Amino acid sequence: MGDTVTVNFAFNRKTLRLRTDFTIAGSHCLLSTNSHNVLRHATPWQAPERQDDAPSFEMDILENSSLDALSGNLPHFRGARHLVFAMLEPASFLGFDLLRRRVIGVLSSAAVHDRSFWNAQLLPITIGLLGTTLGVAPLHCACLDRNGEGLLLAGVSGAGKSTLSAALAQRGFALLSDDWTYLSFRQSVLSAHGLAAPIKLLPNTARFFPELAKHAPKKTMNGEIAYEVDAARVFRSAVKTSSRPKWILFLERSATPGCHFVPCRGEFTAQFFETNAERLPDELPAAKSTRSQVIASLAACQSWSLRTGDDPHHTAEAIERFFAEV
Numbered sequence: 001m002g003d004t005v006t007v008n009f010a011f012n013r014k015t016l017r018l019r020t021d022f023t024i025a026g027s028h029c030l031l032s033t034n035s036h037n038v039l040r041h042a043t044p045w046q047a048p049e050r051q052d053d054a055p056s057f058e059m060d061i062l063e064n065s066s067l068d069a070l071s072g073n074l075p076h077f078r079g080a081r082h083l084v085f086a087m088l089e090p091a092s093f094l095g096f097d098l099l100r101r102r103v104i105g106v107l108s109s110a111a112v113h114d115r116s117f118w119n120a121q122l123l124p125i126t127i128g129l130l131g132t133t134l135g136v137a138p139l140h141c142a143c144l145d146r147n148g149e150g151l152l153l154a155g156v157s158g159a160g161k162s163t164l165s166a167a168l169a170q171r172g173f174a175l176l177s178d179d180w181t182y183l184s185f186r187q188s189v190l191s192a193h194g195l196a197a198p199i200k201l202l203p204n205t206a207r208f209f210p211e212l213a214k215h216a217p218k219k220t221m222n223g224e225i226a227y228e229v230d231a232a233r234v235f236r237s238a239v240k241t242s243s244r245p246k247w248i249l250f251l252e253r254s255a256t257p258g259c260h261f262v263p264c265r266g267e268f269t270a271q272f273f274e275t276n277a278e279r280l281p282d283e284l285p286a287a288k289s290t291r292s293q294v295i296a297s298l299a300a301c302q303s304w305s306l307r308t309g310d311d312p313h314h315t316a317e318a319i320e321r322f323f324a325e326v
Contacts, residue, residue: 035063067108132287150243155251167316169237248303
């Protein structure tokens with residue numbers, strides 16, 4: 001039986017003397033910390049001017065080197081109604097209060113010095129959990145942009161969203177996300193947001209992308225072995241953090257070569273995203289209602305089922321030709 005270690009931390013203005021704010025997924029974060037490195041990670045997200053109507057949440061982050069000695073099988077998540085607790089690698093603890101829209105975290109020095117921890121874990125998990133309380137609907141789909149017009153790629157797990165996203169990015173589409181996209185509907189405007197997170201590609205996709213030869217797959221947060229790479233650096237693609245959704249493609253793999261685009265009704269789009277959305281606690285009825293409003297707005301976008309038996313590059317080429325004619 002392992003030993004139990006109890007450590008006390010103080011979260012107050014004296015301890016967290018450094019403060020800043022930043023904007024993420026159209027929401028405003030008030031950040032307090034004791035770490036200059038945490039402030040640096042927030043810098044790329046600082047907007048020149050704050051939008052006064054943007055919902056706000058608080059994030060208190062404490063760096064503590066005593067956690068560096070801890071080890072274990074991470075990550076672990078536990079939930080209790082509107083509270084969620086997470087232990088993340090490297091050796092960091094986070095608590096999320098969905099009702100009060102607050103995040104409290106104690107991070108190891110290893111985590112604080114690792115920018116990928118901020119981009120690939122801390123920010124996506126925070127918006128994934130708090131997003132619905134801020135009017136942002138986290139939806140399991142990829143998003144790309146061309147000339148300010150957004151294309152969402154949806155489908156069941158394993159349909160090939162990430163692989164196709166990488167292929168489209170190589171054809172001039174800007175990448176917002178290959179996995180989770182954050183949708184908001186404010187002042188009658190539907191917006192899609194990405195977090196500039198690394199793109200994740202399974203090892204068997206390396207045959208389509210010789211650029212991956214210089215990289216090694218590793219164990220990701222959900223336990224999969226995959227490549228996690230910076231799309232801008234590896235694929236020379238543009239990366240954006242927001243777009244205006246216009247089209248939706250629901251990917252379906254086919255044993256028959258070729259790409260076939262079949263129009264979808266708005267009812268199908270709404271049902272798909274409602275069915276695949278994360279469960280929300282009963283304490284957040286307003287968040288459920290807001291998410292449904294976002295999904296209803298999304299259902300007004302033009303959508304098709306894309307049945308493809310081709311490789312990602314030929315499928316991306318077919319998509320490019322199709323939207324040039326729509």
